[in-house]
Structure formats: C-alpha cells, structure tokens
Amino acid sequence: MTSTPNHGSSLRSIPSSQQSGRFLQVRMAKVNDPSWKPTFIVKPDGGCQGDGIYLIKDPGEVRIMASIQNRPAVVQEYISKPLLIDRLKFDMRLYVLLKSLEPLEIYISKDGLSRFCTEQYQEPNHKNLHHVYMHLTNYSLNIHSGNFIHSDSTHTGSKRTVSSVLYRLLAKGMDIKKVWSDIIALVIKTIIALIPELKVYYQVDIPPGKPGPSCFQILGFDILLMKNLKPVLLEVNANPSMKIEHEQELLPGVFENVPSLVDEEVKITVIRDTLRLVDPGRRRSNQNR
Structure with a gap:
C-alpha cells in the first residue's frame, strides 16, 4: 500500500428527498450550455451490488420511481x-x-x-x-x-x-x-x-x-x-x-x-x-x- 500526505476538500451528494430544490438548481446551472444534455443516475440509499439503480433523463421521474421502490435515493449526474x-x-x-x-x-x-x-x-x-x-x-x-x-x-x-x-x-x-x-x-x-x-x-x-x-x-x-x-x-x-x-x-x-x-x-x-x-x-x- 502507498502512504499518503494530508490535504483538504469536501464532497456532497443530493438526496432524492430534496431533489425538488437543490436538484433542479443543479440542472438550471447548466441551462446556458447547449451541449449539455444531462442523464442522471439514481442509487437507492443503503443499496449494494447495483440493486435498484436506474437512469433517467427527466428529474421528475425520480419521484415516480421513488414511490414505487419506497426508499430514499441519491441522485447524481451520469458521466456520459x-x-x-x-x-x-x-x-x-x-x-x-x-x-x-x-x-x-x-x-x-x-x-x-x-x-x-x-x-x-x-x-x-x-x-x-x-x-x-x-x-x-x-x-x-x-x-x-x-x-x-x-x-x-x-x-x-x-x-x-x-x-x-x-x-x-x-x-x-x-x-x-x-x-x-x-x-x-x-x-x-x-x-x-x-x-x-x-x-x-x-x-x-x-x-x-x-x-x-x-x-x-x-x-x-x-x-x-x-x-x-x-x-x-x-x-x-x-x-x-x-x-x-x-x-x-x-x-x-x-x-x-x-x-x-x-x-x-x-x-x-x-x-x-x-x-x-x-x-x-x-x-x-x-x-x-
């Protein structure tokens, strides 16, 4: 294993339960970029081995799928x-x-x-x-x-x-x-x-x-x-x-x-x-x- 020095930064994920605010703001932040055609990946909270992961094009689909699966999820921009x-x-x-x-x-x-x-x-x-x-x-x-x-x-x-x-x-x-x-x-x-x-x-x-x-x-x-x-x-x-x-x-x-x-x-x-x-x-x- 390789030992590493100490540096600092931060990361943040957006829970789907909060997508009506923060998630839409993330989308709007890139609206002026005509080349940006987003896809989003939704990962159920506490899942493993790919269980329940799905891709969407419309943020509104998160609520539909979340209600079917009945569990919170994390939404991320898909790396296309x-x-x-x-x-x-x-x-x-x-x-x-x-x-x-x-x-x-x-x-x-x-x-x-x-x-x-x-x-x-x-x-x-x-x-x-x-x-x-x-x-x-x-x-x-x-x-x-x-x-x-x-x-x-x-x-x-x-x-x-x-x-x-x-x-x-x-x-x-x-x-x-x-x-x-x-x-x-x-x-x-x-x-x-x-x-x-x-x-x-x-x-x-x-x-x-x-x-x-x-x-x-x-x-x-x-x-x-x-x-x-x-x-x-x-x-x-x-x-x-x-x-x-x-x-x-x-x-x-x-x-x-x-x-x-x-x-x-x-x-x-x-x-x-x-x-x-x-x-x-x-x-x-x-x-x-």
Missing part, C-alpha cells in the same frame, strides 16, 4: 463520456486503509480491480437507459450477462487488475503517473471530507482519555476515468467485498464457486499488508522466532 477500453465502459475499485484518525494515516493499495461492462457502450438515450450491462459496471450484475468473460489472466476478461489497465494506457502514450497522482488526490480529499463525522462516531465508542482498542477500516473506492483521464469518484464502500471466488455455471441453473485469480492477487495482498500495518509489533515478533 467515460474512457473506454475495447469499446466497453469500466471502473476501478481501489482499496484504502484508514489506519488512524489522530494522527490521520491513509494507505492506498498499489493495485485494484477493473470491472468491465459486458455490452459495448453508447451514450445514454431513451432507447438504451435500461441496458444495465452497458451502463453499470457492477460485477454482481454483469456476471449474469452471456458476454461476461472469466479469465485466468489478470490482463484480460471482464474483471482485471487496475495495473493491467494502466499499463495498456501507458502503451498508448498516456500519462499514467498523472492519472495515479490525481487518483491519490481524490482519495485524500474524500477522506478529509469524512473525518469530522468519523470522529464523532469514534468518540462515542471511545471517549477522549479512555484507553481503548486501536481502530482501522478498509474502504473500497469506486473510480471512473473520463475520456480526458480525469478520475471521478463514483462512491465509497464502507464494507467492500473480500471474496476471492466467483460463481461459474456448470449446467443450466447449477453453479459452483471457483477461485478467481484476479481477486486473489489483489485482495490477499490488501489483507496481508493491512495486518502488517495495523500490528507491526506482531510482525517483528514473528520474524524473531
């Missing part, structure tokens, strides 16, 4: 011009260890997972808004596509390592050092924005001056690269999956779990390095035996 590889949209899952709040210590994994869509990308329009395999990169969704490719290589298939994607961009002459630097800055600013709330929860369980356990957390950052290589934060997962297997269909309706080389390479390293960082004393003790 992502960087593509093999004409497929993809995102990157990077693992971030928040080792300490005071002093603030952040470590970013040197590698991660690149999750690919399984249908060639087209900019969203009224005809393809419901094509989840085109617009949503969630592994748990795309694994059910007939086009999903399981691979024994970390460089091919529908799930690859982040490093393999960066090497491919490097081969095309792109500045991956700048990309990585921008990703680190994005992670730092996001963590800084979360610190005040995290400290409140921490101090409730461990009041100042009271001896208690040291706490740490592994976060999953989902990041999308735009065409200009600018990284955009999609979301932060407080409980990212550490599963190192994938389902493989042996017969129609018959599945078994088989090892996933990509998951093993990335996640085992993340867990191993995390344990070494949070308990360095035990590591030294084991080395002296």
Whole structure:
C-alpha cells in the first residue's frame, strides 16, 4: 500500500428527498450550455451490488420511481463520456486503509480491480437507459450477462487488475503517473471530507482519555476515468467485498464457486499488508522466532 500526505476538500451528494430544490438548481446551472444534455443516475440509499439503480433523463421521474421502490435515493449526474477500453465502459475499485484518525494515516493499495461492462457502450438515450450491462459496471450484475468473460489472466476478461489497465494506457502514450497522482488526490480529499463525522462516531465508542482498542477500516473506492483521464469518484464502500471466488455455471441453473485469480492477487495482498500495518509489533515478533 502507498502512504499518503494530508490535504483538504469536501464532497456532497443530493438526496432524492430534496431533489425538488437543490436538484433542479443543479440542472438550471447548466441551462446556458447547449451541449449539455444531462442523464442522471439514481442509487437507492443503503443499496449494494447495483440493486435498484436506474437512469433517467427527466428529474421528475425520480419521484415516480421513488414511490414505487419506497426508499430514499441519491441522485447524481451520469458521466456520459467515460474512457473506454475495447469499446466497453469500466471502473476501478481501489482499496484504502484508514489506519488512524489522530494522527490521520491513509494507505492506498498499489493495485485494484477493473470491472468491465459486458455490452459495448453508447451514450445514454431513451432507447438504451435500461441496458444495465452497458451502463453499470457492477460485477454482481454483469456476471449474469452471456458476454461476461472469466479469465485466468489478470490482463484480460471482464474483471482485471487496475495495473493491467494502466499499463495498456501507458502503451498508448498516456500519462499514467498523472492519472495515479490525481487518483491519490481524490482519495485524500474524500477522506478529509469524512473525518469530522468519523470522529464523532469514534468518540462515542471511545471517549477522549479512555484507553481503548486501536481502530482501522478498509474502504473500497469506486473510480471512473473520463475520456480526458480525469478520475471521478463514483462512491465509497464502507464494507467492500473480500471474496476471492466467483460463481461459474456448470449446467443450466447449477453453479459452483471457483477461485478467481484476479481477486486473489489483489485482495490477499490488501489483507496481508493491512495486518502488517495495523500490528507491526506482531510482525517483528514473528520474524524473531
């Protein structure tokens, strides 16, 4: 993992319950830009694995769908011009260890997972808004596509390592050092924005001056690269999956779990390095035996 310095910034999402005010103001702010033809992505609060996510063109549709699903959601502008590889949209899952709040210590994994869509990308329009395999990169969704490719290589298939994607961009002459630097800055600013709330929860369980356990957390950052290589934060997962297997269909309706080389390479390293960082004393003790 890579240790990071401390910088500051803030992020903000817009709950759909407040969309009648703030959400419409966001839309109106770009009305004078004739090239801006927005699409919005709606993510149910507390959801996971792509459950309940949908795309809309008209903000008024949020209320209709929200009443059907009967749960609050977060509305974001959909990134309609992502960087593509093999004409497929993809995102990157990077693992971030928040080792300490005071002093603030952040470590970013040197590698991660690149999750690919399984249908060639087209900019969203009224005809393809419901094509989840085109617009949503969630592994748990795309694994059910007939086009999903399981691979024994970390460089091919529908799930690859982040490093393999960066090497491919490097081969095309792109500045991956700048990309990585921008990703680190994005992670730092996001963590800084979360610190005040995290400290409140921490101090409730461990009041100042009271001896208690040291706490740490592994976060999953989902990041999308735009065409200009600018990284955009999609979301932060407080409980990212550490599963190192994938389902493989042996017969129609018959599945078994088989090892996933990509998951093993990335996640085992993340867990191993995390344990070494949070308990360095035990590591030294084991080395002296």
